[in-house]
Amino acid sequence: xxxxxxxxxxxxxxxxxxxxxxxxxxxxxxxxxxxxxxxxxxxxxxxxxxxxxxxxxxxxxxxxxxxxxxxxxxxxxxxxxxxxxxxxxxxxxxxx
Amino acid sequence: xxxxxxxxxxxxxxxxxxxxxxxxxxxxxxxxxxxxxxxxxxxxxxxxxxxxxxxxxxxxxxxxxxxxxxxxxxxxxxxxxxxxxxxxxxxxxxxx
Amino acid sequence: xxxxxxxxxxxxxxxxxxxxxxxxxxxxxxxxxxxxxxxxxxxxxxxxxxxxxxxxxxxxxxxxxxxxxxxxxxxxxxxxxxxxxxxxxxxxxxxx
Amino acid sequence: xxxxxxxxxxxxxxxxxxxxxxxxxxxxxxxxxxxxxxxxxxxxxxxxxxxxxxxxxxxxxxxxxxxxxxxxxxxxxxxxxxxxxxxxxxxxxxxx
DNA sequence: ATTGATCACACCTTGC
DNA sequence: GCAAGGTGTGATCAAT
Numbered sequence: 001x002x003x004x005x006x007x008x009x010x011x012x013x014x015x016x017x018x019x020x021x022x023x024x025x026x027x028x029x030x031x032x033x034x035x036x037x038x039x040x041x042x043x044x045x046x047x048x049x050x051x052x053x054x055x056x057x058x059x060x061x062x063x064x065x066x067x068x069x070x071x072x073x074x075x076x077x078x079x080x081x082x083x084x085x086x087x088x089x090x091x092x093x094x095x096x
Numbered sequence: 097x098x099x100x101x102x103x104x105x106x107x108x109x110x111x112x113x114x115x116x117x118x119x120x121x122x123x124x125x126x127x128x129x130x131x132x133x134x135x136x137x138x139x140x141x142x143x144x145x146x147x148x149x150x151x152x153x154x155x156x157x158x159x160x161x162x163x164x165x166x167x168x169x170x171x172x173x174x175x176x177x178x179x180x181x182x183x184x185x186x187x188x189x190x191x192x
Numbered sequence: 193x194x195x196x197x198x199x200x201x202x203x204x205x206x207x208x209x210x211x212x213x214x215x216x217x218x219x220x221x222x223x224x225x226x227x228x229x230x231x232x233x234x235x236x237x238x239x240x241x242x243x244x245x246x247x248x249x250x251x252x253x254x255x256x257x258x259x260x261x262x263x264x265x266x267x268x269x270x271x272x273x274x275x276x277x278x279x280x281x282x283x284x285x286x287x288x
Numbered sequence: 289x290x291x292x293x294x295x296x297x298x299x300x301x302x303x304x305x306x307x308x309x310x311x312x313x314x315x316x317x318x319x320x321x322x323x324x325x326x327x328x329x330x331x332x333x334x335x336x337x338x339x340x341x342x343x344x345x346x347x348x349x350x351x352x353x354x355x356x357x358x359x360x361x362x363x364x365x366x367x368x369x370x371x372x373x374x375x376x377x378x379x380x381x382x383x384x
Numbered sequence: 385a386t387t388g389a390t391c392a393c394a395c396c397t398t399g400c
Numbered sequence: 401g402c403a404a405g406g407t408g409t410g411a412t413c414a415a416t
Binding site (some may be wrong): 215 | 299303304306307308310311313314317318321325327330333336338341342345
């Protein structure tokens, strides 16, 4: 019973396999992370605190990224401004 | 100001960097998975069904693993029994 | 000191009591389960194997439920398709 | 092939069914609890806080039970003491 | 008694 | 904004 469904079936199969393959890899890495935490615990670290540190650093990184994005927006605006004499003067005065 | 905490600090730093590196990799893979779902959606697949299929297949795999574990446990128990003449007789009669 | 908060307070009290009553019942059942395991152990059963069997059976049930859910979703999707002449033709040809 | 294993099999079946029946009941109650939380949420309560309250009350109850147990131990000791004239005097004086 | 593993529960993020 | 899935945490149970 070959039909138009065959292509769909093959596509579907491919999609599912790609996802399952990726999830497998993801799981391997997640297991690695658990292992690192386990080792750290054996070495006397408090994993709960450790996790908090990681989370805090992630938040900081996000904030930095946010700030960088804002800065970039400013710079882009200044770039436009820089095309005018008035803008160029402002840029120079403010040290950009 | 070198002190007794320096080794700990270095260790801690190493641990955190290992974890952050792994989490970064994990995120990359998670993003890949999202991308595959997005592509599949564009190709006309219903991602809701897709996800259900994936989880169902995962469950199947887990169940098979579970059953294999039970079988192994059974066999280990039978192996112990098999070390005694009485046990061997029982095992044979019951078709194991 | 009757005030506007009184209704809320009464509601809150009722909610908390309902939950605590249910959790109490839940705990009683959990204790019953423990007791059954203890009895089984006394009767010579290996509780470890017992638990594995129970969980495997649970997984089977879950998987069946999951598959039923997928089937339902499929059928719903097909039901939508079936509302169009083109869809109906495809559905019939592919044996649904 | 009737054998000595048949009784075991029947017993095993009975045990498994009892446990599964109890776990089913437990799940029903757990679902009831979820439902109460859901209703509470609809009524405008913050379920997170609600859970904290429940937990805190549970802890208090445990503490009270603990204290009651200690009290009981004391009372038992006093009961023994009460069998002696000296003990009885102490009990009376301290208001037990 | 303690420790390690297993499991249910609660929280939180993500997709819809 | 809600529903769902993944993740972290706490409790429970076996083994030493």
